[in-house]
Amino acid sequence: MAGLGVCRGRLSGHRASITRCLRVNQLQTAEFSLSAARQLPKARTNTLINFVPQQQAWIVERFGKYLKTLQPGLNVLIPVVDQIKYVQSLKETVVDIPSQSAITEDNVTLHLDGVLYYRVIEPYHASYGVENAEYAVVQLAQTTMRSELGKIKLDSVFQERMNLNHMIVDAINYAAEAWGLRCLRYEIRDIQLPTKVKEAMQMQVEAERKKRANILESEGMRESAVNRAEGLRQSKILTSEAVRIEQVNQAKGEASAILARATARASALLTLGKALGAKHGSSAASLAVAEQYVQAFGKLAKTGNTLLLPEKTGDVGSMVAQAMAIYSQMTSRTVAGEEDGEDEEGETRDKLKQVTDEATKDLEEVLSQLSVSIEDLTSDRGSASPATPTQPHPPPHFTLADSPTNHRGPEISPPRDPTIV
Incomplete structure (x- = not known):
């Protein structure tokens, strides 16, 4: 009660100094807002009328006992009786984690440092739960990082860096819940390896x-x-x-x-x-064979080749007669079977007869030329063998039987050899 009386006396006696106190409080608040959150004063002077800045919480004690937490804005406190014991910042705070050594699962020593981001959630627990919240969080982050690195190998440190950060955050939040703090994130900033390990890698x-x-x-x-x-x-x-x-x-x-x-x-x-098989067909065939024989025989003396000739070179009739005999045997049955169709083949017979007549004339001319060739050939043979007297062979005699009933071809009479008796 004595303290209240003194305060009332001061208020009544120093009304003029209220404005000056308010100005001092504003200046202190401005200076505080420019300082870092870690450097906030643990206590502030009670000036009766106090202005709490935004994102700050002031812990007020009365007679050494917790009274209340001042919210941002205008707050009136009783001087001397009420004391501003703690000032907590509700902003996100960044803390540098110093470098420290850690051993991995495969016994490799590393040096790591990082950055921690945390925020005060409960000002009361942050003030009364731990003596120095920031120091406690830094130490917890270091020990947690060292513990988590011991569970993984060196190769996994670089591959699981993000997972390692999440594990450290979860471990810090589990322990800092009683302190009224919340770790928002943790980032490993630098990893230093031994020189030999670097070379090996x-x-x-x-x-x-x-x-x-x-x-x-x-x-x-x-x-x-x-x-x-x-x-x-x-x-x-x-x-x-x-x-x-x-x-x-x-x-x-x-x-x-x-x-x-x-x-x-x-x-x-x-x-x-x-x-x-038609009428006069065999005669035409005989004529064609005779023409081919005569033409081939006439070409013998025109070349210088060595040839083997029959003994009777002029016996054209026997050659043709022999060929026509074979032909007559092959066509005898065909002619006999086709005699009944002579009327149907009248035109063919007429044409064959015309061709036969023309061929006969040509054959007579060829035979006359052949007779001269045979005489020349015979004279050459006689001069080649003078010991044997030879007589000229008479020219071969050819007779063409053009009888309508004769289908065996032309009858060719071979020449008689005067040396044969």
């Missing part, structure tokens, strides 16, 4: 790069070889296909040509058979 990286380069080069060579082999295979296949198609087409062409020739030959033989 560099060699490993270089070896891995060389391995990948060799693998890529070998795969490229393999792909190139496969492509070349595939191209050669396709080329050979296409070439063989082209050759096969060419051979097939050539065979088809030859088969078509053979078939066409065979068809033409069959048609010619069929037509020739019908013509020979």
Whole structure:
């Protein structure tokens, strides 16, 4: 009560100083807002009328006991009785975690530092739960980071860096809940490795790069070889296909040509058979054979080749008679079977008769020329063998029997040899 009386006396006696106190409070608040959150004073002077800045909480004690937490804005406190014991910032605070050593699961010593972001959630617990909240959080972050690094290997430190940060945050929040703090995030800033470990890792990286380069080069060579082999295979296949198609087409062409020739030959033989089976057909055939024989015999003396001639070179009639005898035997049955159709083939017989007459005239001219050739050939043989007297052979005598009933061909009488008795 005595204290209240003193305060009332001061208020009544120093009304003029209230404005000055308010100005001092405002200046102190402005200075406080420019300072860092870690450097906030643990206590402030009670000036009766107090202005709490935004995002701050003032813990007020009365007679050494917690009274209340002042919110931002205008607050009136009783001087001397009420004391502003703690000032807590509700902003997010950044704390540097100093470098420390840690040993991984595979016994590699690392040096790490980081950055911690936290915020005061409960000003009361932050003031009365721990003596120095910031120091406690820093120590907790260091120990947690050292503990989590001991659970993983060196290779996993770089691969699981994000997971390591999350594990540290969860461990800090679990322990700092009683302090009224919340760790928002933790980031590992720098990882320092021993020199030998760095060299080994560099060699490993270089070896891995060389391995990948060799693998890529070998795969490229393999792909190139496969492509070349595939191209050669396709080329050979296409070439063989082209050759096969060419051979097939050539065979088809030859088969078509053979078939066409065979068809033409069959048609010619069929037509020739019908013509020979008609009237005067055999006579025309005999005439054709005789013409071919005479023409071939007439060409013997025109070349310088060595030839084997029969003994009787002028016996043309026997040669033709022998050929026509074979022909008569082959066509005798055909002629006998086709005599009944003579009326239907009248036109063919007339044409054959006309051809036969013309051929007969030509044959007579050829025979006359052949007689002269035979005389010359006989004289040459006589001069070649003077020991044996020879007499000139008379020219061969040819008779053409053009009887309508004679189908055996022309009758050719061979010349008589005067040396034969």
